[in-house]
Amino acid sequence: MNTFYKTILLGFIALSVAACATGKNAFDKGDYETALDRAVKRLQANPNNKKAQDVLIDGYSVASAFHLRRVQQFKKGGDTFKWEGIYNEYAKLNRYYRDIQRCPSCMSLVSPKEYILQQEEAGQNAAEVQLELGKDALAINTIETGRQAYSHFEMALRYSNNIGDIDSLLTQARQVATVRVLIEPIPIHSRNLELTNEYFENKMFEYLDRYSRDRFVEFFTIDQSQQRDVQPDHILSMAFDDFVLGQAKIVSKTVELKRDSVVVGQYTDNSGVEHDVYGSVKAEYTSNEKTLFSAGVLNFEIRDAYTGKVLTNRKITSEDVWRHEWASFNGDERALTDDEIKRAKQRELPPPGPQTLFISFIDRVYGQVEGNIRQFYRNTKI
Template identity: 25%
Template sequence: MKLKLYITILSAFSLFAFSCKTASKLYEKGNYDEAVELAAKKLQKDPKDPKLLDIINNSYSYAVTDHESRIHSLSLSTNEMRYESMYNEYLSLQRMYDAIYKVPSVLEIVKPFDYSEYLVTYSKKASEVRYDRGIAFMQRYTKKSYQDAYREFQLALRFDAGNRDATIKLNEAYEYAVTNVIILPMQQQGGYVYSSYSVGGNNFDDQLVRDLQYNSGNQFVKFYSAWDARSQNVRIDQEVDLRIVTMDIGRQYDNRTTRKVSKDIVVKETAYKPDSVVKEYAKVNANIITTRRTMNSSVQLQVNVRNADGRWVWNDNVNAVHNWSTDFATFNGDERALSDADKQIVNRRHEFAPTESEIMRVLLESVNNDALYRIRNHFNRY
């Protein structure tokens, strides 16, 4: 029992000594903010530790001097982002105040200053700067400038969440910044809608739209089906035309090879004595006919993108193949000529070729995945 108590006390003392040493090292390295926060945390357990009290007092004093010096320099700057930098300095000062405030006994000794009013003031100033920058970007009237404006309004709201004007402009900027892309129903060469097969019970293009909507890869690109675009009265910026150029469901082709096998087998045994048996052998022959049945199918999907003016801006071809094969064997002649391995081949169960529907499913899923990657990669540049 005494041993356990001794170990517990020793562990607590070691941990405490480590805490002092760590805070002291931070102080010695000039990391005053971190030293204050760590010392305050440790003083919650022992508010009267003289070493930690000395560290937090000195660290806070030096930290305040550093931050206020930088704030003064920033206030003299003409850089439009100075208010944002000043806000960050005040935020660091307030973080130290909050850490010390949690230890009432230390609060009376260090007497930190509450910078919350400065945070409010400079958060609004920083928000106003970001808002003005956003307005300036919007007046350039390009997709890129609207995207930049959107990001500026986001930052304006981060500094002042209640900025109603920034919220309105954020939504307005996004409407102009976004590229609305319509995925048209997939067609076969010749112009008619391809609908004889659907992936998972849904049309190919519908599945593609869902996949792109789930992860477009670009916050400024939104994908719609043609029906959704019409029903929601969406402004169309670009259209993706999907067209199956070729769909070849292959036929079965057989390639046969014949292999002759033979074996010497016992056809007669004559016993002259119990320990004297004479065997007569004869050669038996058989032909093993091995058939390799193959079926090769392919599809080519053409992806064309045009803008609202009808001008083609990008195209690509997506190819997929489906190769199936099976081997089976028959024989003629004397079965006794077959080895065990030959019998296994001959007796192997025949594998049936996949159905046309199964082949089309695999092909279309393959081009869907490839087209998804290529379309997403293309629109990531917007």
């Protein structure tokens, strides 16, 4: 590309960038918000920019007329949510007003008008519509309509803070919308093992408490349900169907180790100079591995409290092998590697007790329990 064409291209790019910066392109496309935003920013940086001045003057006039016309269209229409549309149109006009107010050079070009009272009135009307829709939904008194009511009341707050009993209505809606889940006692069925699930229960209840804080779901124990006189919607059952331990097994393996070129002594030659004597060293090395197999099954089930219908059921299984390694040797230690020497210094350990292994099993299945709860109650987010 020769210099002439490069100059033309650079000039075209410069003009395009300038047009974008002043908002001219956005104005031509009918994007008045972007056009005015860019024009105001350009005039704040360069009050004498002629293109930005033209965009501001023409843009504010056209944009104001456009939004006010939209307000009249909404008022004449029969849309239930027309006041939300009117609120949004006045909000844009007030944004133009604030932006221009912060630009001294802009104020000398246009006289923006404020519509705060009109926006507040539209917001109050929009809030009242949402409030009535919420009350109608709340009166139906089902979990689904309770959630709809909660959403309407929250929407009402977006448009107006002047709603006297809104906190009470939100509380009522959340109570109706919340699924109440009774957690049955968690039994353990294990052959010849005395185990406690206190660790699992504490961990589970802590998680359920955190999980339910921002959701339409609440979990209760039987005692809590009786104390609060709560009628559950769901019943969550978790039972350790079985937890078994195998017999500890020890596997030993003995090998002969040999290393050459090891200094095994010294000798002195006729000149009185000492020399190393190299030879081979040997050791009989025995490695030992003790293993203990454990396995368990946790039955996870959620039922409908009214009909007894099983809503979800999972068999959560896990198994583990505990391992311990140690070694011994007879012979010359120099035949061993550093790792073999380190292992030979270890001693045989007894396997962990059943409760320790059971807790390890709980840690392995706990994440799956959380996952099942999150999946089943995924649509309860507030």
